[in-house]
Amino acid sequence: MMVDKYLRRVLYIDLTRLRYWVEDRDDIFDRWLGGTGAAVQLLKEELPKGADPLGPENVIVFAVGPLVGYYPLASKTVAVFKSPLTGNFGESHAGGRSAIAIRMAGYGAIVIKGKSRIPIYIAIHGDKVYFRDASAYWGMWSSYTVGRVVRENEIAPGHRTIMRIGRAGEKLVRYASVITETYRHFGRLGLGAVFGSKKLKALVVSGKIELPVKDKIRFRDVYKEIYDKAVKSPVMKKYHDIGTPVNVKHLNEINALPTKNLKQSKFEFAENISGEYLAENYLGRRVACAHCPIACIHIASWREPYVDEPYFYKTLFVSYDYEPIFSLGSMLGIKNTIGLLKLLETVEIMGLDAMSTGVSLAWATEALERGIISEKDTIVKLSWGDYENYRRAVELIVEQPNEFYKSLAMGIDYCSSKYGGQEFALAFGKNEMPGYHTGPAAHIGFLIGARHSHLDNAGYSLDQKTLGKTLSPQELIDRLVEEESWRQILSSLVVCFFARGIYKPEIVVNALEPLGYSFNVDELKKLGEEIYREKYNLKVREGFSISNLRIPDRIFETISAKGMIDKEYVLEALNYFKEKMNIK
């Protein structure tokens, strides 16, 4: 097998020495496909064991895969790094134009290491890498402004990606995100803080190579087949019409919508924050990532008056998805739709992960309610539904004016270990929970997922597919591991997980063939298992153990879509997982 000459090129950037070079890594891309498969290997090579996630020794790897640039919905970039939130393996995916831009710049991966002395940003235009002074951008109030100034400063509109961090990343909030193309994010696990620790404010990538196709006739046929499936098939419907927030009403109905720090799994005002209501009243535009015909990015717009002058307005925009709506909406008891959008906007301005921020504030609200912490700690009174105070609290997480906010910026696993209230601190593997209280598979999935994300193994989906049935703990684990293993292939290609219903194993085999790859389904599945194992090896190397996982009691106290969750069942499943994986 011969990987195309561009995919196997890895661009190394050393921020300490301000140098860059390119290496031909056909060894890695031949063996591990690309995307997550390749990125894990590159990280393993470069990252010293036990590295400080916020030290110069941490490494960021961005990787794309063989299908990127060729087929619709192969539109994602994988980032891997050591997470400052969990202290272990970190992985985050984003679309926008990032994947196409990296591919067209002629690289399969970009490895960033070291630490700059002054704030800088990197501009990669094809073969050239420019280090640019970002001192004037450092401390800028809004991440939107950073995007604007970089946009004006650089070439290649339409072909480029502009990744940037907000002040949350600069201030090393452990769940700061990297924003790309304003409305997409490398969220979860704190890539933004890793950027901040390296004094890296932004990363621009563009280029215009020509991708070779081995069998052009076959390529056109497969392309058309995938395209037709994408635009016509019902499996994509939920993403383009209402978008991911179609989940709000549905999950609410089945007792799976985490509400008020999961004291409830039903929100009495779910309608106000539902996808249907938002689409009806606030949907201003829908856009797509580059090379995707779906357009799942839903952007809300609303008119806001200036406070000091009549008939003076501005129109604001913010993108919304299910997860931010759950974490900043139901989880905080917010029923005011505009209030939710404004809170979401503040999170974007600061450059935080919406899920971790919302879940952290939900924990803080309950902790305040119970008197574990006081208003002296929180500075503003946090109470369910009070979005104005939550907006201020989001800024305080970034500013960190006192010991409490310094701790909250470390994540709720840390904060609750210090202040108490661990039993209702909803973090799994130290990562704040996503919006699914569907049943045991969801929570076990968060615990065992290699990046503790709901998208690792889709336990939430397994719960919903098996409503009214009980799987044995062993069967449940087997199915989660099988799903996560196959997803390693999708994220190595790199195909958007939303398109998993289209990119079935047979289609993947067909898509790879005209590009010169010859795989059969079994070989692909085996490779997926190997990549999964490689990730786990790296996790274990960095000190991960199932036995040390903290399971918040709260999940056993609130009814889920599958009834009350049995703790014994969860423990049995985890034990079986340990045996199956041969880990502690």
Next chain:
Amino acid sequence: MKSAIHIKSLGGFERGFSVIVCRACKDPPCAKPCPTEALVPRPGGGVIFYANKCIGCKACVDACPIGAVFWDDSMNKPIICVYCGYCVDFCPHGVIALREVHA
């Protein structure tokens, strides 16, 4: 064959996009400054490109008022739309269309 279509946002995704593609002018400005007759008006509108006559002077790029003459760096020649209409089949929202014109 290289794509002669370019999409860019208007300074932020929320403001929408520009689709830049040759609109097959009846009296094409790009052909006028061509010193070697590599670009000649095409019956019915647009231009025909004779690559073997092109010296790569880029006069056509400057002449197109909508920026629809793109540049092929590897060949050092313009990328000119051949009106095949292939792109139309892959626009799910009917933004671009190919219309048949009788010369």
